[in-house]
Amino acid sequence: MPANTESKMIQKVDESITAPAGFFADGLHTSVKRRRKDLGVIFCEHPAAAAAVYTTNAVQAAPLFVTKEAIQTNGTLQAFIVNSGNANACTGEQGQRDAYTMQAAAAEKLGLSVEDVGVASTGVIGETMPMDKILPGIELLNPERSTEKAHAFNEAILTTDKIQKHTCYEAVIDGAVVKLAGVAKGSGMIKPNMATMLAFLTTDAVIDEAALHDALKEVTDQTYNRITVDGDTSTNDMVAVMASGAAHNNKLTPNHPEWSVFTGMLKAVSEDLSKRIAQDGEGATKLIEVQVEGAQDDEEAGKAAKAVVGSDLVKTMAYGNDANWGRVICALGYSGAALTVESVDISIGSINVLKQGQPQPFSEEEATTYLKNETVVIHVHLHQGPGSGKAWGCDLTYDYVRINAGYRT
Template sequence: MKILQDKSLTDVPGFQAVGIHCGIKKNGNKDLCVIYSQKPAVAAAAFTTNIVKAAPLLVNMKHLEISDTIQAIVVNSGNANACTGAQGLEDAYKMSETTAACLNLPPNQVLVASTGIIGVPMPMHVVIPGIKAACSLIPDGSGASAAEAIMTTDSFPKQITVEIMIDDKPVFISGIAKGSGMIHPNMATMLAFIITNANISKALLTKALKDSVSNSYNMISVDGDTSTNDMVITLANGMAGHPLIDAMDKDYAKFKNALDFVNQTLAKMIAKDGEGATKLIEVSLYHAKTEKDAKICAKSVISSNLVKSAFFGSDANWGRIMCSLGYSGGDFSPDKVDIFFKNAKGTIQLVKDGTGIPFSEEKAKEILDQDYVNIVIDLKDGEYEATAWGCDLSYDYVKINGSYRT
């Protein structure tokens, strides 16, 4: 697998994309994008587990139910179109219909995504002209502009493109994502759009995405809030020209491994860019009794606000990690647990067999002062493992979210 540093969505054969400023955001930043496949693409998606779902999710669930293929995604930032009632649903459908008309597609072949402030009516007087303008600019657009257009409080655009070979044909997988706050396992305020020229059946694309999401976006947490708008959408247009992947063979495994890499890379970018964050925290948990126990325990640690706060202050408060393991609901033996902190500055053990051991506070602080810290937890109770990602919780998180709406 090759990581293509300077490539984006528009380098995937058969796909075009553009991001523009249409007027939703008052600061002039890009706020609307369109992603277009020149031929019908099989689609798979995952949506928030929050029972309060934004209007675009309801539209997408309907469109994916009635259409075997998708050709376009329209995304706006700055307004979530959530908790906006019947008018919000009508507006979401209008966004898909307008995009479809501009691209000469059936409306049910267009998916919609929105992110931003909840409970505010969509400013359709700028959105509709914006969609028309964006569609007219698609041939000359760029994946980079699309990545910028989906940002809200993100501090940097999140994108990744990789290349693999299947049956001697180049297959590209490229993704963009947004997410900074309201991030918690079972998807989070996050959007991700993954496109590929792979030739794969809808059933296996759906399986690959479902499995991949469970080990990427569902293993990150910034603040413990699960959003109303979370979604991950994957489109595969088949233009690579290799034989159809319709069995779980070596070609499927190669595709799935690349998809996992793309999704985990984007997930880590989201975790690193948590609102006000100063550090990326990675939890590596080993030797759990079951995969479920491993994931539950890892997510509990990465979701703990007390753990996050301690890391912001570079405080080696390992007791908070033990505490978060204890209330996780995972099955493990507390008197077997080992805990280490690790990064480029070295490795230090703080807990052995569930009990604190003497360690150098100075060495611990040197490790914790870095912008990446790996919490290594060994349950010594089985053969399963899990990885979770998150960030510290800083003063700036409160500042950002204390005035997000106003």
């Protein structure tokens, strides 16, 4: 996060998706998956301003249509019902009916109207939903405002993830403490263009619905859209945010004097979750962060950073602890960002390997030692303008193939 006044006002706190006032959660095991929890719910006690961004894959799963329709009805939601283990994608008319049935069952359980409930699914594509397991599970959900229940929800949305991903920030706006929390799943099929994972954000801020949507879209472009694990864009996933308004601050819009404090929290939560997804990539052993400066503008910087972090050769370079920086300059060259090779600087950690297009002498032993870290940072300076940006990914290992070769078994 930039070191500015707004960022100094924002504090990270060790709390969960239920930390913002008004939110409750739960998760349980229905046997859709063999062992782990596979059905969860987030519930808000009052109608919450809602916004979401969705995968850009042309093949989209049934729950996305149901959720879009629900949010478009009046710009609010009160709950999300989420399952893992089955994506309900490419399941035809039956899949659409099942998504609506999940929505209706959750609404009845929680005492809501159907348009108050969003639906999300993740897992295997092309298999019909086991509604004989899902519907009894919905009846057993008992959302509460507790860390234990929040973690149960977080577990329920995971597929091949090794770890839960959650984070929370708070700040004072209009004299009121405002919290913004998030949870996410994502380990494979990660090359977002809008959103290709499940991420759910909650806040107790009072905020204009249109402004919330615009803020989420902008932050998504700067965070979730800057991660890649394997270059595949999923059929299902989304980033969604609900705002309960329980903090009772003055309504946030871009004209509010502390608007940047709220968007700073939104970016901080989203960047944390994005890094966790990249770090937890299937088979991954390390997080790769690419920082680009000196691009023509921020968009160009993001484009260059994402090309580097998405390169299979850069990923294998990191896995093999081999400071083969030629793979970095190669990815920059095809990124589409404006550059002149004679102006490019590259560093791996603090080790300078290229300066104004000229190779620099460096210690291979020192570079190998650095590349063994759990986080590897590659710095690039293009000397083209004021633009800067980051992107995140992970190394590519033998285990990625093993995990995906046996995904259904």
